[in-house]
Amino acid sequence: MNIGVGLPTSTSGISGQLLVDWAKRADAGPFSSLGVVDRVAYQNYEPFTALAAAAAVTQRVRLATMVVIAPLRNTAILAKQAASVHALSGGRFTLGVAVGARGEDYAVSGIDSRGRGRRFGEQLEAIRDIWEEGKIGPTPTTGGPQLLVGGSSGEALARMARYSDGYMHGGGPARAFAGAAAKAIAAWSDLGRPGRPKLWGMGYFALGDGNADAGAEYLRHYYAFTGPFAEKIAAGNLTSPGAITDFIRGYEDAGCDELVLFPTTSGVEQVDRLAEVIG
Amino acid sequence: MRYAVIGGGPSGLYFALLAKKANPSDEVLVVERNPPDATFGWGVVFSEETLGALRDADYETYTEIGESFARWNAIDIYYHDTMVRSRGHVFTGISRKVLLNILQRRCQALGVRLEFEREVRDVGEFEGADLIVGADGINGLVRRTYGEFFKPQIATHPTKYVWFGSDLPLDAFTFIFRQNDDGLFQVHAYPFDARTCTFIVECPEAAWRNADLDSASEAESIAYCEALFQPELRGRGLMSNRSLWVNFLTLRQESWHHGNVVLLGDAAHTAHFSIGSGTKLAMEDSIALIDALRRHRELGAALNDYEMERQPIVERFQEAALESSSYFEHVSRYAHFDPRQFAFNLLTRSRRITYINLTQRDPELVRTVDSWFAANAAGSPDGAVRLSPPPMFTPLRIGDLTIPNRVVLAAGPGLEAAGRLGAGLVITEFVSVAEEGRITPETPVFDRARQDMLRSAVERVHQAGSRVALQLGHAGRRGSMRPRSQGVDRPLRQGGWRLMAASPAAYTPHSALPKEMTTRDIAHAVSVFAAAGRAAAGCWFDALELNFAHGYLVAGFISPLTNRRTDDYGGSLENRMRFPLEIVDAVRASWERPLLIRISASDWADNGTDLDESVAIAALLRTHGCDLIHAVMGQTVWESRPDYRRLFGVPASDRIRNAASIPTIATGNITTADDVNTILAAGRADLCVFDLPATGTTP
Numbered sequence: 001m002n003i004g005v006g007l008p009t010s011t012s013g014i015s016g017q018l019l020v021d022w023a024k025r026a027d028a029g030p031f032s033s034l035g036v037v038d039r040v041a042y043q044n045y046e047p048f049t050a051l052a053a054a055a056a057v058t059q060r061v062r063l064a065t066m067v068v069i070a071p072l073r074n075t076a077i078l079a080k081q082a083a084s085v086h087a088l089s090g091g092r093f094t095l096g097v098a099v100g101a102r103g104e105d106y107a108v109s110g111i112d113s114r115g116r117g118r119r120f121g122e123q124l125e126a127i128r129d130i131w132e133e134g135k136i137g138p139t140p141t142t143g144g145p146q147l148l149v150g151g152s153s154g155e156a157l158a159r160m161a162r163y164s165d166g167y168m169h170g171g172g173p174a175r176a177f178a179g180a181a182a183k184a185i186a187a188w189s190d191l192g193r194p195g196r197p198k199l200w201g202m203g204y205f206a207l208g209d210g211n212a213d214a215g216a217e218y219l220r221h222y223y224a225f226t227g228p229f230a231e232k233i234a235a236g237n238l239t240s241p242g243a244i245t246d247f248i249r250g251y252e253d254a255g256c257d258e259l260v261l262f263p264t265t266s267g268v269e270q271v272d273r274l275a276e277v278i279g
Numbered sequence: 280m281r282y283a284v285i286g287g288g289p290s291g292l293y294f295a296l297l298a299k300k301a302n303p304s305d306e307v308l309v310v311e312r313n314p315p316d317a318t319f320g321w322g323v324v325f326s327e328e329t330l331g332a333l334r335d336a337d338y339e340t341y342t343e344i345g346e347s348f349a350r351w352n353a354i355d356i357y358y359h360d361t362m363v364r365s366r367g368h369v370f371t372g373i374s375r376k377v378l379l380n381i382l383q384r385r386c387q388a389l390g391v392r393l394e395f396e397r398e399v400r401d402v403g404e405f406e407g408a409d410l411i412v413g414a415d416g417i418n419g420l421v422r423r424t425y426g427e428f429f430k431p432q433i434a435t436h437p438t439k440y441v442w443f444g445s446d447l448p449l450d451a452f453t454f455i456f457r458q459n460d461d462g463l464f465q466v467h468a469y470p471f472d473a474r475t476c477t478f479i480v481e482c483p484e485a486a487w488r489n490a491d492l493d494s495a496s497e498a499e500s501i502a503y504c505e506a507l508f509q510p511e512l513r514g515r516g517l518m519s520n521r522s523l524w525v526n527f528l529t530l531r532q533e534s535w536h537h538g539n540v541v542l543l544g545d546a547a548h549t550a551h552f553s554i555g556s557g558t559k560l561a562m563e564d565s566i567a568l569i570d571a572l573r574r575h576r577e578l579g580a581a582l583n584d585y586e587m588e589r590q591p592i593v594e595r596f597q598e599a600a601l602e603s604s605s606y607f608e609h610v611s612r613y614a615h616f617d618p619r620q621f622a623f624n625l626l627t628r629s630r631r632i633t634y635i636n637l638t639q640r641d642p643e644l645v646r647t648v649d650s651w652f653a654a655n656a657a658g659s660p661d662g663a664v665r666l667s668p669p670p671m672f673t674p675l676r677i678g679d680l681t682i683p684n685r686v687v688l689a690a691g692p693g694l695e696a697a698g699r700l701g702a703g704l705v706i707t708e709f710v711s712v713a714e715e716g717r718i719t720p721e722t723p724v725f726d727r728a729r730q731d732m733l734r735s736a737v738e739r740v741h742q743a744g745s746r747v748a749l750q751l752g753h754a755g756r757r758g759s760m761r762p763r764s765q766g767v768d769r770p771l772r773q774g775g776w777r778l779m780a781a782s783p784a785a786y787t788p789h790s791a792l793p794k795e796m797t798t799r800d801i802a803h804a805v806s807v808f809a810a811a812g813r814a815a816a817g818c819w820f821d822a823l824e825l826n827f828a829h830g831y832l833v834a835g836f837i838s839p840l841t842n843r844r845t846d847d848y849g850g851s852l853e854n855r856m857r858f859p860l861e862i863v864d865a866v867r868a869s870w871e872r873p874l875l876i877r878i879s880a881s882d883w884a885d886n887g888t889d890l891d892e893s894v895a896i897a898a899l900l901r902t903h904g905c906d907l908i909h910a911v912m913g914q915t916v917w918e919s920r921p922d923y924r925r926l927f928g929v930p931a932s933d934r935i936r937n938a939a940s941i942p943t944i945a946t947g948n949i950t951t952a953d954d955v956n957t958i959l960a961a962g963r964a965d966l967c968v969f970d971l972p973a974t975g976t977t978p
Contacts, residue, residue, distance in 0.1 A: 117918070118918055121788075121917070121918060122788045122789075125768075125769070125787055125788060125789050126789065128765075128766065128769070129769075129772070129789075133772075153920075154883070154920055154921035154922045154923055155918065155919070155920055155921070157921065157923055158913075158919070158921050161767065162766060162767040162768055162769075163766050163767075163769070164766075175591075182925065182948070183923040183924065184923075185948075186923040186925075186927065186947070186948035186970070187921065187923045189948070189970055190911075190912075190913075190914075190921075190923065190947075190948075191767045191914070192763055192767060193763055193764075193766075193767060194691065194763060194764055195764075227430075227533070227534070228428070228533065228534040228536075228537075229533070231579070231583040232583065232586075232587050235580075235583055235584065235587060
């Protein structure tokens with residue numbers, strides 16, 4: 001299993017310089033990927049823009065959106081942005097997409113959230129064709145970025161199996177990941193796709209004295225839209241090396257291919273602390 | 280710390296005594312609307328696991344409870360004038376009244392304040408409390424007061440049930456099934472001391488009305504049930520205790536706490552009585568809440584921790600309870616089962632117990648089921664087989680064909696490779712009856728060259744010991760797509776071909792519009808299937824499978840979602856089945872060996888084919904000579920609501936097999952031998968498609 005680290009595009013007080021430094025350190029460390037999240041009505045960096053900056057200062061790591069809320073974007077522009085980050089990074093881009101869960105992001109974007117599932121399906125059907133046809137460039141040389149789909153419903157899993165390369169899980173304990181991964185594999189097999197879907201997981205961490213509370217506070221804020229569930233997500237924050245190694249072992253046992261751990265505090269030393277734990 | 284516990288049932292009292300014990304200087308108040316000796320319901324059941332938790336939490340009450348317990352290890356199933364006893368299950372039961380008295384005494388000894396006969400009208404009465412515990416049941420005040428934060432979902436079960444007691448001495452958990460002119464009635468009875476048992480009667484609402492129980496008094500209900508179960512009651516009577524016929528309610532809530540208010544037991548969640556877990560879950564909640572309060576200084580963190588620990592456990596019980604209640608709702612479907620298979624099906628109904636679990640508990644029963652299964656499969660006299668392999672390795676006979684074991688593999692492009700894996704039956708990949716019926720350019724067409732290739736592959740599969748079925752289909756509007764290594768249902772941009780379908784609607788937003796088939800097209804398609812059937816006979820295939828599923832050409836006629844025709848081939852089920860049945864008749868004219876038909880048992884979409892309709896479809900196919908239904912799910916339309924849970928196709932197979940009286944192949948992510956044996960022994964299918972995703976099998 002590969003291990004990646006999240007870019008802190010949504011924690012508080014992040015400067016552009018810090019993001020760039022963070023990306024450099026991650027590239028130098030034992031990480032295989034850098035992930036970003038997507039929100040609109042929130043104080044965070046736009047995911048493609050952040051990854052474009054990261055692409056410029058990294059040589060090695062895979063750059064991934066985890067996940068972009070696709071129905072908020074015009075399909076042609078979405079395909080073009082993805083193709084651009086893919087080209088900027090020399091083919092290191094992974095596009096993770098989903099419908100998203102926050103009504104507020106749809107409201108501020110002026111996009112109707114009703115029917116978003118079907119529109120998302122249409123986007124998935126179209127995006128590979130756009131990359132392959134060459135009319136909207138930069139045309140990727142090898143079929144385009146890796147395409148992964150998130151979401152827990154049966155509809156999401158069917159779309160994942162039809163059109164993408166694999167499944168991106170939204171976080172939680174290893175047991176929850178294992179359950180979702182089993183369904184993703186079942187959907188893949190049921191739709192007659194050869195082979196097996198790629199499986200990506202994610203978690204949250206805050207290492208070092210005094211960071212646990214700040215991390216939990218960030219998660220409560222970020223997930224406030226889920227109501228009381230935010231408390232549970234906050235309680236799942238990994239705040240000790242032992243908790244992180246246990247979490248990693250659980251995901252590895254559950255068949256995860258790539259696990260990306262997202263910071264919940266903004267200090268750049270978090271990259272080094274995490275690097276120490278995963279060695 | 281000041282605690283106010285609303286509700287003096289087992290969970291409320293147990294929490295109160297644990298709280299007081301943990302910190303004697305805390306003030307703990309329990310308010311209960313009833314007097315101390317009034318109790319509704321009879322006995323409660325615990326597992327060994329719960330007893331361990333009670334021992335660790337409070338040894339004093341554990342000892343007292345242990346002295347009052349009834350213990351037993353058998354389940355008796357009365358059905359069709361026979362009784363099957365299964366051993367090796369460990370149960371303990373106690374009178375609810377005795378349990379409450381033990382807990383009340385312990386509360387008093389520890390200094391918990393108990394206020395009986397106090398009706399709480401407003402949670403605000405406990406304003407000074409640091410923590411308000413709602414242990415007041417599913418209709419309780421606390422849950423209702425904060426409903427907007429707890430976000431309850433309440434599901435009403437369709438059957439009627441009533442709690443009685445009886446002085447019938449039982450030494451087993453007892454299920455009784457009794458059919459009379461009013462309908463099928465069932466009893467769930469279990470002892471709670473040497474002399475008394477809980478006796479729950481359950482029936483479909485129709486039976487309840489037929490028996491006039493909807494207008495019956497308590498005494499009349501008792502008289503009816505006593506007469507109905509007179510043989511099993513052996514002259515003993517039933518006792519009432521506010522015994523009313525009700526529907527069970529399953530309560531789920533997003534959250535169990537808000538501010539300084541928290542819920543326990545039935546106020547937080549319920550699970551159908553047929554898995555007997557209400558009091559057990561409630562008292563475990565109390566222990567978990569106390570533990571969480573001791574772990575955390577901050578109340579919010581503690582309540583959150585309590586909920587996080589308990590919710591996944593409760594959800595698992597609720598899922599098992601749903602499987603179990605659904606079994607009892609539909610049990611008349613299994614009325615023709617042999618008592619041994621009936622018992623196995625009952626014992627494995629909630630999916631928590633499988634073939635392997637049951638073998639560990641009761642090896643003799645499973646051996647008996649295996650032997651019956653083997654004898655029945657071979658047509659041998661009952662009792663002829665004493666020692667047999669598990670059902671998975673019992674041959675299946677269909678006409679003259681013997682399939683050596685019950686595992687089916689869906690082969691990919693490499694038929695021979697799949698044939699070497701040891702499956703009883705290998706089904707080929709989708710082979711198209713015509714050039715324009717291909718799914719992708721890689722889909723094989725059943726032409727001369729392909730027939731020669733398949734003939735030699737079949738021969739080698741036979742040498743490896745497996746049987747082979749040829750899967751014939753026509754893609755219809757799902758044709759002209761790219762190879763599935765690039766995704767599924769992605770239209771070809773170049774080199775595509777013209778599509779046809781029942782009605783002119785594209786499968787995906789960007790795929791080609793199919794031509795609506797004329798009656799001439801239909802007649803031609805029938806003759807093409809018939810010709811392919813004749814050619815198949817020359818390829819030494821053991822069976823033929825017609826693919827009428829997954830939104831391909833024939834499926835497009837069957838589903839009302841995809842068939843908009845107004846002629847004789849559209850509209851009623853009879854019309855929608857006309858084309859499929861013409862194909863079956865035409866193929867049957869020359870194909871004498873077993874005929875399998877694959878159908879989508881549910882479209883997983885509103886207004887589409889559902890399991891009820893697929894039972895009717897399967898029955899029609901059977902009367903036209905279909906030997907076996909291969910039940911798959913969905914893919915009728917591009918956007919649907921699939922459910923990929925473990926064994927997701929098994930309920931459909933179960934339903935079709937036992938309601939349409941036709942053998943079935945079960946599908947849906949079946950990945951272990953244990954699953955296969957459980958499904959077969961329980962009578963939910965006759966063959967199972969084993970999922971080996973890593974081998975890259977395709978349909």
